[in-house]
Amino acid sequence: xxxxxxxxxxxxxxxxxxxxxxxxxxxxxxxxxxxxxxxxxxxxxxxxxxxxxxxxxxxxxxxxxxx
Numbered sequence: 001x002x003x004x005x006x007x008x009x010x011x012x013x014x015x016x017x018x019x020x021x022x023x024x025x026x027x028x029x030x031x032x033x034x035x036x037x038x039x040x041x042x043x044x045x046x047x048x049x050x051x052x053x054x055x056x057x058x059x060x061x062x063x064x065x066x067x
Contacts (some may be wrong), residue, residue: 033053
């Protein structure tokens, strides 16, 4: 069985929690609907944009561009 994707969230007080991607997204969506900012996504690979956690775009050139 595959390991679920996890992300780290940080509170205003500085405490870090590692949650599954779906759980973290639910927390951030609820927070956004209540106009709060208690939790912050702390991840190099993901971003919370348009009410969804998405993988950050890569700055590397694609293989097609190299050829």
